[in-house]
Amino acid sequence: MSYQLHQTQSDFFKALAHPTRLQILEFLKPGERCVCEIFPALAMEQSNVSRHLAVLKKEGLLQSRKDGLKVIYRISDPRINEIVELSAKITRQIWHDKAIGIC
Amino acid sequence: MSYQLHQTQSDFFKALAHPTRLQILEFLKPGERCVCEIFPALAMEQSNVSRHLAVLKKEGLLQSRKDGLKVIYRISDPRINEIVELSAKITRQIWHDKAIGIC
């Protein structure tokens, strides 16, 4: 696999590597939402959430459209949900394994 | 989903979010390898690779065992390969979409 692809792939994972961005993806799972719905749901600063949305969009995980003043974001590929769900399963397992000292 | 789990999950993605660590996972896909095989294969400093291995191990993606002087690492869960492969597919798609200007 090329270095270029590994770089792009690691940027993709970097976008997923923040609790707030995982919260955003979870919140958007049922469907598209505007920023005005997202940041109150996460109880975070509007500017902070806006930057996290920009990261997710820049790496291609989200797409957006304008509706009047509002900007509405959606998950760009359903496989992103698959990855998040699969990682949650593994994470739970790792967590459990660590707790009982297998590792 | 709990904040604690989102935190652990983002640490998991953080471990995946580096080209060198993706190279390591790809190199270990066929089976376990000692550090002495890994760092020459990646053409990187031994100390640098050692730290990346430590990150992957700390987050539960790798496990290790000693064999004399050597330390042998292996991927701890086959689903980790699934995630890497799925992300490669999505990444290729994103890359392609960006190239033809869909986003």
Added chain:
DNA sequence: CTACTATATGCTTATATATGCATATAGTAG
């Protein structure tokens, strides 16, 4: 035009991460 609303961005500061070099540690061999 002005006033307002929704979102994005500039600036600063704090914190985290990656790397190289040198060195420490653990195990082997003689």
Added chain:
DNA sequence: CTACTATATGCATATATAAGCATATAGTAG
């Protein structure tokens, strides 16, 4: 014991990321 090999770690430095606050921008309403 000493010499050697494989791996890990301390330290210094460079770079990246995150957050808050203030402000800019884009669109709406009157």
